[in-house]
Amino acid sequence: MNNLRNKNARFIKEVLLIAAGVTSACFGLKSFLMPSHFIDGGVTGISLLLRTLTDWDLSYLIIIINIPFVILGYKQIGKAFALKTAIAITALSISLIVLPFQPITHDKLLIAFFGGLFLGGGIGLAMRGGCVIDGTEVLALYISKNSILTVGNIVLILNIIIFAFAAYFLNIETALYAILTYLSASNTIDFIVNGIEQYTGVTIISEKQESIKGYIIGDMKRGVTIYKGSGGYGEKKNIDIIFTVVTKLEMSKLQTAIRQIDPDAFVIQHQIADIKGGVVKRHALH
DSSP: OHHHHHHHHHHHHHHHHHHHHHHHHHHHIIIIITTTTOOOSHHHHHHHHHHHHHOOOHHHHHHHHHHHHHHHHHHHTOHHHHHHHHHHHHHHHHHHHHOOOOOOOOOHHHHHHHHHHHHHHHHHHHHHTTOOSSTHHHHHHHHHTTSSOOHHHHHHHHHHHHHHHHHHHTOHHHHHHHHHHHHHHHHHHHHHHHOSOOEEEEEEEOTTHHHHHHHHHHTSOOOEEEEEEEOOSSSOOEEEEEEEEEEGGGHHHHHHHHHHHOTTOEEEEEEESOOOSSSTTTSOOO
């Protein structure tokens, strides 16, 4: 019974996130980007560029251009992902026809910023719901598996190509505003997908590991994992290596405490997109 209830709650949450994402993306397109013939990066940018050059209906272009990426998503990620993506893209296409959003402003800077903000917000919400309404990342994932390039590298290269076409077929000013739109959208996606509480993994090697461990557990109310290690440079002795995860907002506090306890401590930190379980999400910040 509990499993069924959890599945239903998760399904409702995903539906609401995807619906909000489609509405936000439609608002960004109809109220900002489309009236001024602005473009963005990714598959949506390609659709907007073709609409400007051919006067074809954007609602049809979005479906047609995304079909190959839905198929790729089915092969690379799974049937559920591909089905939700197909439904979300179709919903976006229908929304562009039926939702009565009107142009908000004619200021080009505001159009680039807020158009990217709402479009990126829509893409990010759809991703939180378990699908995409822009197939760029699916293509990048597929290419990255067969090359030395990362997903981020491939997305960047694809967008550079799109902006170059915009500069050639439209004009350089439109291409420059397209870059602003893309930056606004990509940062909004990062914020929605990762949230304000971006997590940092911290590895600490110190002779005063007990004091540091006690501070993290007692004062910060965070969990730690202890790895058994041995020195590989100079004096080879056994050491305890501390690993913990804190939020981005707590990182400065932890760094200050480590410097006070052991100025010679060796500290490594790296960004973590998200975590499940543990005590980081259960305890409030102190």
